[in-house]
């Protein structure tokens with residue numbers, strides 16, 4: 001139990017570090033909060049909530065992994081290195097792909113509700 005608590009504290013430290021240093025993570029969290037509020041207002045179904053929450057988890061988790069990769073690359077390759085750049089770019093691309101998919105999913109879920117309410 002103590003070991004589990006320790007792991008939880010280490011993970012929380014990582015979360016705080018990423019939140020303090022990564023503007024993109026803060027922007028993703030603001031977007032996530034906005035979508036959650038919109039979802040509450042729109043009265044999403046259980047399936048819609050599940051899909052939205054999975055998208056948020058995917059984007060935030062990949063942003064955290066991207067942050068870890070950036071720090072690791074800076075540690076092992078402080079000098080300019082072509083492959084180090086590729087590693088960072090590919091890690092950043094993973095976040096971009098998830099964020100674009102999350103945006104499309106949000107449009108698919110929210111657009112019909114906004115459209116129906118508007119007419």
Ligand SMILES: Nc1ncnc2c1ncn2[C@@H]1O[C@H](COP(=O)(O)OP(=O)(O)OP(=O)(O)O)[C@@H](O)[C@H]1O
Pocket residue numbers: 022023024070073077078079080081082083084085086088089092
């Ligand atoms: N050591 C390096 N060698 C080669 N290219 C690098 C190196 N460090 C960074 N780069 C290139 O510069 C880009 C930006 O790097 P940086 O570390 O500033 O990432 P970032 O995504 O802007 O991070 P942050 O979220 O901290 O601003 C990388 O995506 C990569 O193309």
